[in-house]
Amino acid sequence: MKILVPIKRVIDYNVRVQLKRDNSGVQTDGVKMSINPFDEIAVEEALRIKERGDAEEVIVVSIGAKVCEQQIRNALAMGADRGILVETDDAVQPLGAARILQKIREEEGTDLVIMGKQAIDDDCNQTGQMLAAISNLPQATFGSKVELANGKATVTREVDEGLEVIEVDLPAIITTDLRLNEPRFVKMPDIMKAKKKPLDVKPLADLGVEMPPALENTGYAPPPKREGGKKVESVEELVEAMKNKGVL
Amino acid sequence: MDATEDEFALLTETGRRKLPTPPQQNNHGNVIVSLGSLCQRLAEQAEALEIDVFPGFPAAEALIEDGKVIGVRCGDMGLEKDSQFGEKPGPNYAPGVDIHAKLTVLAEGCRGSVSKQLIREFELDKDAEPQTYGLGFKELWQLPEGRVKPGRIEHTLGWPLQSGTYGGSFLYHLDEDRVYVGFIVGLDYEHPEFKPFEAFQQFKHHPSVKQLLEGGEIVSSGARTVVKGGLQSLPKMDIPGAMLIGDAAGTLNFAKIKGVHMALKSGMLAADHYIATAESSGWDAAFRKSDAAKELKKVRNIAPGFKKGMWFGLVNAAFETVTMGLAPWTLKHGKPDWKKLQKLDEAGDVPQHIGERDLPPKDRLASVYFAATEHDESQPPHLKISDTDICIDRCTEEYGNPCERFCPAGVYEIVETDGERRMQVNAANCVHCKACDIKDPYEIITWTTPEGGSGPNYQNL
Numbered sequence: 001m002k003i004l005v006p007i008k009r010v011i012d013y014n015v016r017v018q019l020k021r022d023n024s025g026v027q028t029d030g031v032k033m034s035i036n037p038f039d040e041i042a043v044e045e046a047l048r049i050k051e052r053g054d055a056e057e058v059i060v061v062s063i064g065a066k067v068c069e070q071q072i073r074n075a076l077a078m079g080a081d082r083g084i085l086v087e088t089d090d091a092v093q094p095l096g097a098a099r100i101l102q103k104i105r106e107e108e109g110t111d112l113v114i115m116g117k118q119a120i121d122d123d124c125n126q127t128g129q130m131l132a133a134i135s136n137l138p139q140a141t142f143g144s145k146v147e148l149a150n151g152k153a154t155v156t157r158e159v160d161e162g163l164e165v166i167e168v169d170l171p172a173i174i175t176t177d178l179r180l181n182e183p184r185f186v187k188m189p190d191i192m193k194a195k196k197k198p199l200d201v202k203p204l205a206d207l208g209v210e211m212p213p214a215l216e217n218t219g220y221a222p223p224p225k226r227e228g229g230k231k232v233e234s235v236e237e238l239v240e241a242m243k244n245k246g247v248l
Numbered sequence: 249m250d251a252t253e254d255e256f257a258l259l260t261e262t263g264r265r266k267l268p269t270p271p272q273q274n275n276h277g278n279v280i281v282s283l284g285s286l287c288q289r290l291a292e293q294a295e296a297l298e299i300d301v302f303p304g305f306p307a308a309e310a311l312i313e314d315g316k317v318i319g320v321r322c323g324d325m326g327l328e329k330d331s332q333f334g335e336k337p338g339p340n341y342a343p344g345v346d347i348h349a350k351l352t353v354l355a356e357g358c359r360g361s362v363s364k365q366l367i368r369e370f371e372l373d374k375d376a377e378p379q380t381y382g383l384g385f386k387e388l389w390q391l392p393e394g395r396v397k398p399g400r401i402e403h404t405l406g407w408p409l410q411s412g413t414y415g416g417s418f419l420y421h422l423d424e425d426r427v428y429v430g431f432i433v434g435l436d437y438e439h440p441e442f443k444p445f446e447a448f449q450q451f452k453h454h455p456s457v458k459q460l461l462e463g464g465e466i467v468s469s470g471a472r473t474v475v476k477g478g479l480q481s482l483p484k485m486d487i488p489g490a491m492l493i494g495d496a497a498g499t500l501n502f503a504k505i506k507g508v509h510m511a512l513k514s515g516m517l518a519a520d521h522y523i524a525t526a527e528s529s530g531w532d533a534a535f536r537k538s539d540a541a542k543e544l545k546k547v548r549n550i551a552p553g554f555k556k557g558m559w560f561g562l563v564n565a566a567f568e569t570v571t572m573g574l575a576p577w578t579l580k581h582g583k584p585d586w587k588k589l590q591k592l593d594e595a596g597d598v599p600q601h602i603g604e605r606d607l608p609p610k611d612r613l614a615s616v617y618f619a620a621t622e623h624d625e626s627q628p629p630h631l632k633i634s635d636t637d638i639c640i641d642r643c644t645e646e647y648g649n650p651c652e653r654f655c656p657a658g659v660y661e662i663v664e665t666d667g668e669r670r671m672q673v674n675a676a677n678c679v680h681c682k683a684c685d686i687k688d689p690y691e692i693i694t695w696t697t698p699e700g701g702s703g704p705n706y707q708n709l
Contacts, residue, residue: 014622014705018467021390021424030285030708185325185342185700188305 001055001170003046004110006101007039007075009068010121023220026121035071038116040078041176044183045146046114047079054148055112057081061104063097065089069199076194077186083197084108088204096211098130103207105135110171112153117142117175128175138168142177249422251275252399257456259407261601264456267405267562270569272503272547275401280420280428282708283508306697308344310352310362310490312369317489319348320362323697328626335628351528352490353518355511358473359682361697363496372483372492378584379477379498380551382415383683385448385656386430386471387618388708391464396421403505405558408450410599413437414554414561417451418505419460428709429461432474432505435585435654435687436555440647441598444683445471445612445656453605466608468707469618471656471681476502476551479544480578486531493518499540503547503565513540546573552581589689591646612658619679620705621657623698629675630698631659631684638690639671647689654687679704 011017012032020027035043046058060075061084062068072083086100105113118125132139140146140155144163147154148170157164158177168174232238242248254276256269291301307320322344330336354363358381367373400421409415414434421427431448452461475481475498482499485492493499494511501510514535521534535541549568554561568575582588609615623630633639643649644662651660657677662669680703685695 012705014620015707016468016618016620016705018707030282030288032705182340184340186304187342188302188322188345188347191302192300 001112002057002059002108002110003049003055004101004105004108004113005039005042005046005058005060005075005080006097006113006115006127007043007060007062007071008036008116008119008121009033009062009064009071010036010119013037013120019220019222023222025220033067033071035074036116036119036121038118038120038176038178040075040116040183041178041180042114042116043075043078043080044181045143045174045176046112047184048181049112049146049148050079059084059108059110061086061101063088063092063100063204066201069201072199073191073194074186076197076199077191078184079190081197083199085199085201086204086207087201090204092211093213093215094124094126095130095214096209097127098134099209099211100204100207101127101131102135103209105131112148112170113173114146115173115175117177128173132173135173137172139173139175140166140168141175143174144177144179146174146180249280250399251278251280251401253397253401255400255402257402257404259404259451259454259456261407262455264404264454270503270565272501272550272569273403273505280399280401280422284706284709286508304701305344306700307347307356307362308697310366311346311348315488317352317366317487319346319352321346323700325699327628327699329628338626350489351522353515354490354492354496355494355515356496358475358495358498358500359685359695360496361695363492364685366487366490366492367483370484370487372485372487373481376483377477377480377581379475379481379483380581380585381435381683381686382432382474382476382502383435383444383654383656383681384430384432384472384474385445385469386428386709387469388467389427389429389461389464390467391425391427391461393425395460396423396425396427398423404451405562407454408447408601409433409558411557411559412555413442413447413599414551414558415447416505417448417457419457426467427460429457434476434554435473435683436581436588438588438590439595439598439600440589440592440650440689441595441653442600443602443653445615445653446602447600449605449607449609450601450603452607453603458607461607466618468620468709469609469615470704470706470709471619471679471683473682473686474502474507475500477581478502478551479541479548480552481581482544484532485535486528489528491518491522491528491531499544501543501547503550510540510543513538548573549575549577549579552579555582585686586689586691589647589650589687592648612656613677616657616677616679619657620707621677621679621703622705623676623678623702625676627699627702629673630696630702631673631675631678632694632696633671633673634692634694636671638692640669643690644669651684651688651693654683656681656683660684 012034018027049055058080060080063086142157143155144158145156154167254269256267258265305322308323309321311319324344326338326341327335328338402419405416417431419429433444475495485497493514499510499514500507521531550565553564657679659674659677661672663672682695684693
């Protein structure tokens with residue numbers, strides 16, 4: 001079995017995200033970039049499946065500029081077997097990404113796609129579902145536990161009411177939730193080995209995927225500033241203040 | 249950003265008097281860059297030459313065999329804390345690898361962990377004056393349009409520091425309405441109740457600075473110690489199998505308040521030496537013969553002059569500048585910084601003015617937020633205190649726990665629960681400045697390397 005893991009290069013989760021001076025977008029200059037944390041969990045899960053003997057190959061794919069190779073190499077250092085970069089300098093929207101991934105999935109003939117439930121930059125939470133729809137495959141989203149047996153995947157999902165367990169036929173699309181696993185640390189010798197692992201770069205244009213923009217960005221704005229609090233002396237004053245704010 | 253104009257000024261509480269710019273402070277031909285971005289760029293250049301760079305793998309200790317350094321051991325990953333100061337391997341535990349090398353070059357910056365170990369074990373500083381340090385703060389501000397004069401550099405001495413405390417400010421005007429504002433305090437300050445962080449914040453409220461910053465926003469902030477001992481504090485820079493370069497040894501030129509050029513140069517000279525001789529021995533002598541060492545020799549007496557007060561310091565600095573350091577004497581630093589603290593009962597009033605302030609950040613924790621520092625909560629504290637009883641009993645009485653004040657991130661906190669006082673180490677807030685390792689008066693705090701990848705995430709600082 002082959003597992004395909006799509007990963008996205010995003011601003012590191014520790015960075016305080018800031019807007020560009022003219023509010024034309026998010027400041028990425030001089031900012032640390034990493035694998036989207038949910039995608040890293042997906043890579044880890046694919047590796048664990050392979051280590052259990054349930055898969056032969058883990059292929060990592062990313063879509064974006066040449067610099068995304070850094071994140072692919074990182075996933076290869078974790079233990080993935082090879083990487084594919086679909087190279088484009090343009091921003092890719094969820095539907096476009098799903099179409100590209102569908103194409104790669106077909107080319108590679110992978111039985112299972114494991115990917116993050118969402119990217120922490122746009123928080124869309126759409127690509128996995130769209131990929132399942134256009135591939136006409138079952139989907140199991142927000143997985144916090146994944147078990148494979150007899151051509152089926154049993155996935156535990158975190159839902160509002162608690163945990164839901166579903167079974168899907170393979171091939172399928174699984175998206176990962178935070179508690180699925182804790183990704184391993186990359187080891188130094190593996191970073192050296194990762195440099196020699198195959199990484200194909202395919203220009204987006206060569207894939208022949210139609211990507212009409214489905215979304216239009218109308219603007220960016222920082223969240224409203226939090227105003228300082230105020231100490232009150234008595235309950236009466238508190239009630240008065242709340243009335244004035246219109247919350248009572 | 250090219251440096252365009254310099255100003256050197258002396259502050260009083262409300263006044264500002266321009267002084268002639270000392271030649272060391274003349275920045276003509278220099279550029280203002282983010283050190284973080286510079287390092288990133290250098291790493292890219294190195295990688296393009298097929299040199300492996302491993303960010304996120306700190307060298308934790310030197311490997312020594314038969315009196316020779318044979319490499320370094322990296323820090324363990326995935327340790328978890330066990331009780332207050334213990335540790336145990338977690339589920340993802342990965343022990344640190346040993347890297348063996350014919351030559352280990354230590355470029356750890358000020359107070360590097362491995363350099364500190366080697367300086368002690370090989371007594372590299374036995375013929376040198378004690379190293380002295382400064383604690384620097386830096387903030388990047390985004391200001392309203394039109395206030396910034398790109399390329400302008402300002403330095404001040406004086407207020408809010410009183411004459412016996414050495415330090416001063418810097419202000420670099422950048423493009424896009426941004427400025428770097430910062431302050432350095434000599435860690436040889438004496439009063440245990442002195443608060444370096446507050447000195448910086450007070451400085452920002454000087455009328456001449458506040459009018460610039462008011463209405464602006466902080467983009468990022470950080471703190472780091474710097475070495476300022478100069479030539480007389482430079483340890484021997486070679487050991488069998490290893491060389492010290494840059495601020496791991498202490499090549500910073502404090503009269504210029506610049507270390508980057510010296511660090512780069514010492515690295516280049518060290519490379520030249522190794523290529524020529526294929527061994528580490530002789531590196532110390534080679535450095536001391538270089539133009540870089542001559543630059544340090546010229547200014548060697550400027551910083552120690554300030555321990556006799558700011559006015560003596562200024563006059564001495566002028567003399568040393570005019571004579572280009574040719575005076576036959578070399579001023580001493582005296583005691584190391586950690587021994588300079590006075591006990592509470594000997595110290596008089598705190599030599600510090602702390603007034604109202606309204607510019608951000610409101611306190612140290614708010615400042616840490618702008619450093620975006622991160623340490624996995626489950627990892628054992630990387631700040632080791634060898635005996636916390638000393639904190640609670642002796643230090644409280646003798647010095648009033650100065651760690652609560654000198655730490656720029658509020659890491660150290662004496663907390664009281666059920667009538668019992670204990671030392672709490674908020675290691676996750678640490679911005680890796682290393683002031684505690686330097687200034688703690690009993691030398692019981694050791695800064696060790698945390699799990700790889702932890703620490704501040706400075707943005708364009």
